Amino acid sequence: MLAHFRWNPRNRYSIAALGAVLDFDLAKRPEDGIMLYSFASPQARSIFREVKAARTDSVFIAGGPHPSGCPEETLEYFDYVVVGEGEEALPELVRVLENGDDASRVRGIAYKKDGKVVFTPKRENVDLDKYPPFKPPLFGPIEITRGCPWNCAYCQTPRLFGHKMRHRSVEAICKYDKFYEDKRLVSPNAFAYGSDGITPNEAAVERLLKSLSGNIYFGTFPSEVRPEFVAPKMLELLNMYCANKELHLGGQSGSDRMLKAIHRGHSAAQVLDAVELTHDAGLTPVVDFIFGLPGEREEDQQLTVDSINAIIEEGGKVRAHYFLPLPGTELAKTKPEKISPEIDKLLGKLALGGRLTGSWSDIKVLKKNK
Missing domain, CATH: 3.80.30.20 (tm_1862 like domain)
Structure with missing residues (x-):
């Protein structure tokens, strides 16, 4: 599955940082494949409306301040939430989904199973020296x-x-x-x-x-x-x-x-x-x-x-x-x-x-x- 990151000027720093650890293209609307979103609370309502109205064959993954703080609310619209830092959890989750493997083995995420929210074990905080702040041509x-x-x-x-x-x-x-x-x-x-x-x-x-x-x-x-x-x-x-x-x-x-x-x-x-x-x-x-x-x-x-x-x-x-x-x-x-x-x-x-x-x-x- 292709990974697409929903472009918004407000999340450009996240896009630049995560572009250093994961290959994706930028999308201005939901597309088939894996759709990635990062957002804060002021953008939450409009993003939830967009995802709810989407008519695409997509797996929706959310991360950033609002999804991390409100994973239960976010999972009413999204399939997975990356809770906290994404440099390690997001690439691993994308690989698991591409291979059709079990997402429950990925630490640092939340998802729904049988109508209940499941949290996988928390990850250790990342070592910033291991991850670039950006990868050209995406700059931050x-x-x-x-x-x-x-x-x-x-x-x-x-x-x-x-x-x-x-x-x-x-x-x-x-x-x-x-x-x-x-x-x-x-x-x-x-x-x-x-x-x-x-x-x-x-x-x-x-x-x-x-x-x-x-x-x-x-x-x-x-x-x-x-x-x-x-x-x-x-x-x-x-x-x-x-x-x-x-x-x-x-x-x-x-x-x-x-x-x-x-x-x-x-x-x-x-x-x-x-x-x-x-x-x-x-x-x-x-x-x-x-x-x-x-x-x-x-x-x-x-x-x-x-x-x-x-x-x-x-x-x-x-x-x-x-x-x-x-x-x-x-x-x-x-x-x-x-x-x-x-x-x-x-x-x-x-x-x-x-x-x-x-x-x-x-x-x-x-x-x-x-």
Whole structure:
């Protein structure tokens, strides 16, 4: 059977990474054979509709954040779910299906048998050095780290990839240096490279950055940096070796009460300290905040608005997000808190003035609450 990967711009990083371990072509609609999908929660409904309406002779396999977090729901539409990392499980599952063998021997998947969901034994986390970040002509950023030791209640990263940070070695990263003039290095916390994710390892970061050539983008979207990891030495390394003039920081809330509730592990003051250090180093801080966290009160929202105003006054930028409960997280089954009319008005003024940006759910949902 031919394997086809459903193309979508939002899953291009997954396609590039899995293209290094499996041969497939790209499809813009379901086709006969093995159909592969990777998607996050915002895309789930449209993908489920597409698969349900398909009139093809296909075996449908799903992976990625949403299927891994909601395998039971996904198996209402798909034949198999790869739970967690796909570098080992997906190629093995495809080979088994092509040979007509028993899929139950493949670890790290879920499927239905006699109407019940079956989970095969979990796999060990992959060694990043064994698997390329991409295979030309499919290109993606260079993923340098997986996993996170923190346990933020809204975040899927530790649930998908574990609480122990795994780093691609400098030697392995440098193998892909030649493919780009502009290098984008992806990590859940760029300044944690080479460390346990709790205590920074400045020497490891310097060794990585000085080993690369061209234009290096480090600590920028789709990566970010935890605010307590921002220190003068790290910023000095950024200015010395990197091309980016912005640094993306995960702030999440201006309320210490909410930061504690979501197990964030840093204070609101540390966010503003990181902003000031970043600005003083000649870089533009770009800070993410989440509104509508479960249990958030109007006074918490006001504290976040106060932080936003302070960051803007410091010359920074802010990205506002409206809380979306993600499957597999502590807050998976909760509902977003509404934005108070007064706070919504303040955010609307900032957005209209071009001082606040966000994703589709951010401004759209904020406007719905008016």
